[in-house]
Amino acid sequence: MTALFDLSLKQNICFVGFGEAGEALSGGFVSQDPLAWDLKLEADEPTCRDRIIRARLKPAGSLTDALTDVDWVVSLVTADQAAQACQAVCETVKSRFMYLEMNSCSPGTKRANAEMVKDAGGELVDVAIMSPVNPSRIETPLIVSGPSAERCVKFLDYFGYNASFCGMKVGQASALKMTRSIMIKGVEALSAECFLTAERLGIQPEIVTSLTRSFEGLDWLKHGGYNLERMCRHGIRRAAEMREAVATIEEAGLPADMTRSTVEWQQRVGDLGLSLDTDDLVIVSRSINEELNCDR
Numbered sequence: 001m002t003a004l005f006d007l008s009l010k011q012n013i014c015f016v017g018f019g020e021a022g023e024a025l026s027g028g029f030v031s032q033d034p035l036a037w038d039l040k041l042e043a044d045e046p047t048c049r050d051r052i053i054r055a056r057l058k059p060a061g062s063l064t065d066a067l068t069d070v071d072w073v074v075s076l077v078t079a080d081q082a083a084q085a086c087q088a089v090c091e092t093v094k095s096r097f098m099y100l101e102m103n104s105c106s107p108g109t110k111r112a113n114a115e116m117v118k119d120a121g122g123e124l125v126d127v128a129i130m131s132p133v134n135p136s137r138i139e140t141p142l143i144v145s146g147p148s149a150e151r152c153v154k155f156l157d158y159f160g161y162n163a164s165f166c167g168m169k170v171g172q173a174s175a176l177k178m179t180r181s182i183m184i185k186g187v188e189a190l191s192a193e194c195f196l197t198a199e200r201l202g203i204q205p206e207i208v209t210s211l212t213r214s215f216e217g218l219d220w221l222k223h224g225g226y227n228l229e230r231m232c233r234h235g236i237r238r239a240a241e242m243r244e245a246v247a248t249i250e251e252a253g254l255p256a257d258m259t260r261s262t263v264e265w266q267q268r269v270g271d272l273g274l275s276l277d278t279d280d281l282v283i284v285s286r287s288i289n290e291e292l293n294c295d296r
Contacts, residue, residue, distance in 0.1 A: 004071055004098055005151050007158050014066045016085055017077035018052050021102070024133035025076065025140065026055045028159035033058065037066035067093045072100060073122075079104045080240040086113040090120035097122040098152070102129060102142075104240075106178055106247035107171030114146075114170045125152045126170045127163075128177035138162070145172035178241075178248040182259055185238050185245070189265035191227035192288070199285040208281070225281030228269070228288065235270020239263050268292075 013034035015022050022036065037060040040048035052059045060066035067073070070093060077085045082103040089099070099117045101110055101124050114124035125148060130141040143166040144153050156163035166173045198204040211220040231238065242263045249256035272291045276284055 004096070005155055007155070012069050012071045013074065014060070014070050014072070015057065015074045015076060016063075016066070016089060017075060017081070018048060018055075018057075019076070019078075021129065021133050022074075022076040023051050023055050024137045025074075025102075025129075025161075026057055028138045028156075028161050029074075030056045031159075035060045035066045037063050063088060063092050067095075067097075069095055070097050071095070072098050074100045074102060076102050078237055078240050079244045082109060083113060086116050090116045090122075093120055093122065095121075098148070099124040100127050100152075101125065101170075102127040104129070104177060104181065104244060105174055106244045106251060107175045108247060108251050109244060110174045111171050123148055124170060125149060126166075126173040127152075128166070128173040130177060130180070136162075143173045143176060145174075146170045149173075175248065178245045181241060181245050182249070182262075185242050185266060186258060186262045188227040188231055188238070189262040191224050192231060192265050192269060195224050195228065195281060195285050196289055196292075199282075199289055204282070204285065221281055222279075225279040225284050228281065228284045229276055229279035231266055231269040232272065232274040232276055232284065232288070235266045235268075235272075237270070239267035239270060242266055 011032050013029050013032050015026060015034060015036040018036045018038045026034065034057050036052045036057045038048050041059055049059050067089065073089055075082065075085055082105045099122050101113055110124070110126050117124040125144060125146040128143045130143055133140050138160050139162050142156065142161060142163040144163050145166040145168065147168060149168060150165050153163045153165050166176065194207065195204060198207040208221045208224065212218065242259055246256040246259050246263065249259060269288060272288065274287055274291060276287060278284065
C-alpha cells in the first residue's frame with residue numbers, strides 16, 4: 001500500500017466492475033497500471049477481458065489478486081449489485097484503502113456501504129456521474145461528497161477527471177444524482193408511453209408537431225428518438241438505477257408512484273433486447289411496438 005493522496009507515489013488502483021462506464025472512465029488512471037475485476041471474468045467471458053485490455057488495464061486473476069495492496073477501489077457495477085460488490089471487497093481487502101462508490105444508488109445505500117468500508121479499515125467517497133459517460137469519457141462531470149471529498153477531488157483532477165466538491169457527507173452527491181434521475185429517466189419513460197401510443201394510433205407526426213410547438217426550442221422528433229434508443233440500449237441498467245431512485249424518494253418520506261412506473265417502462269423496453277443503430281423516432285418506435293406485439 002502506498003500513501004493515500006501522495007501524488008508523487010504510484011497508486012495501486014482497482015476497478016471493480018468494468019462495463020461501459022468502467023471503460024469510459026478508466027483512461028485517467030492508465031499511467032498507474034490499474035487492475036480491473038468483473039464477475040464476467042470468472043466465466044472467462046472474452047468480451048469483458050477484451051474490453052479491459054483494450055482500455056489498457058490488466059484483468060485480475062481473482063478479486064483477491066485485484067485487491068492485494070490496493071489503495072483505491074473504483075466501484076462501477078450495476079446499481080442493484082453495488083451493496084454486494086462492496087461487501088465482497090470489504091471481506092477480501094487487507095490494506096487501508098479509499099473506496100470510490102460511483103454507482104447510481106440511493107443515499108441510504110451509499111451510507112450503508114460506507115459503514116461496511118469503515119469496518120474494513122477503509123473510507124468511502126460518494127461519487128456521482130452526472131451525464132452519459134460517452135462521448136465525454138474522463139471529462140464527464142463528477143460530483144464528490146464525503147469527509148475526504150475535497151482531497152479526493154484534487155486527486156481526481158490530477159489524473160484529468162472533471163470532478164467537483166459537493167459536500168462533506170456521504171449521500172449528498174448521490175442525492176443530487178438520484179433526484180435528477182427522477183426527471184431524466186422519467187421523461188424517457190413518458191416519451192415511450194406517448195410516442196409508442198401515437199405510433200399505434202397513426203398520429204405520431206401530429207403529436208411531434210404539437211409537442212415541439214408547446215415546448216419551444218425542444219425538437220421532439222430528435223429528443224423522442226434519442227430517449228427511446230437509450231431505453232433500448234440501457235433500459236435494464238436504468239431500471240436498476242430507478243429502483244434506487246424509488247428508495248431515495250421513500251427515504252425522503254414521499255410516495256414514489258411515478259418513478260415506479262418509470263422502472264416498469266425502462267425494464268419493459270430493455271428486456272426486448274433491441275440493438276438499433278439509429279435514434280430515428282419513426283424507426284425506433286415502430287421496432288419497439290413490433291416487439292411488444294410479439295410478446296403479447
